Amino acid sequence: MTARRTAVPADAAQLTVLNQFVREFWAAAALSPSKMQTFELALEEIFMNVVMHGSQPGITLRVEVSLNLGTDAVTMTVEDDGPQFDPLSLAPPDVTGSLADRRVGGLGVFLVRKIMDTVSYARVAGRNRLRMSKRLDG
């Protein structure tokens, strides 16, 4: 079983560091690259949500990311020390509206729910924890 963990400040400039983290995990776990983008995308969406909505003036949150290879799935956990916030409680965006009506926000979490097999939220020891997994077959 391959497992990796990293921690970065909740700063948009860290996105490249996190992408590199996913790529290194993928290489270490010797996985085929086909599902790697799913995890890169989910991590960008969740991380940027924390960057843009979790931070308060003068305080930079810390975000911890871990990737674990199980027998048939990869699990990713993203934790932050910001105020309690469950992104899964957000109402899904209306994806059927016309070009003029479509809202530009709210798509990130929606996409994560669509591309992952499971997504769950918990508030654990004063931290927000979002856990996602995706099977590697199919």
Place this chain on the structure above:
Amino acid sequence: MNLRIEEIGDVSCVAPVGRLDFDAAPGFQEALERVMSGAGKSPAAVIIDGTGLEYVSSAGLRAFLLAARAAQRSGISFALCALQPAVREVFELSGFSRIISVHPDRASALAQAQQGRV
């Protein structure tokens, strides 16, 4: 992300190469705005060729949405073509393929853009 822009008659073809993520989206959006406002003359159509576009996140989708909306307001036809499977999946999941035309290749996007204009 790199951007290649070609003028084919009065159609502007924009080919982003690389990743359209949170970092790249603002620059991409500005580039599309410049293409649409034109140097004095706006194009009749803008086609985004996705052959080299490897990745798009919601930040990239936002740039496409705002550009498509600006095009509609200016009477410019706006379409995408030749999307890679992973990018096309994001477009379909988000419902964007229902509000922005997506063509299988550049030739069909060009044909569509030129239809109705003689």
